[in-house]
Amino acid sequence: MPESTPGPEMWPFGPFVMIIMAVVIILPFWFIFSKAGYSKWLSLLMVVPVVNIILLYFLAFSDWPSLRSANK
Structure with a gap:
């Protein structure tokens, strides 16, 4: 039966993929x-699970x- 989790040969690629x-997000x-017109650094919060939804609505x-x- 094939395993659903990657084997030890894939572990080094985990941090690289993350x-x-x-970066893609x-x-x-x-x-x-x-x-x-907001701080660019707010984009770092988009990788935090619940905060990203709140920030997107904001x-x-x-x-x-x-x-x-621009309107003034």
């Missing part, structure tokens, strides 16, 4: 937060500082 996935939000429904300054 770093790649974090963080990079677009880095630019989104920058264009919205980003969707808040008044963006960049748009406030």
Whole structure:
């Protein structure tokens, strides 16, 4: 019966895959937060499980500082 978990030969790639996935998630939000007028560093919170949902709703429904300054 085949195992569902990877064997010991795959363990060294685990951290590498996690770093790649974090970059894939963080990079677009880095630019989104920058264009919205918020700190780019908020994008690092997108890899935190429950905080990312809260932050996504905050980003969707808040008044963006960049748009406030453009309308004045």
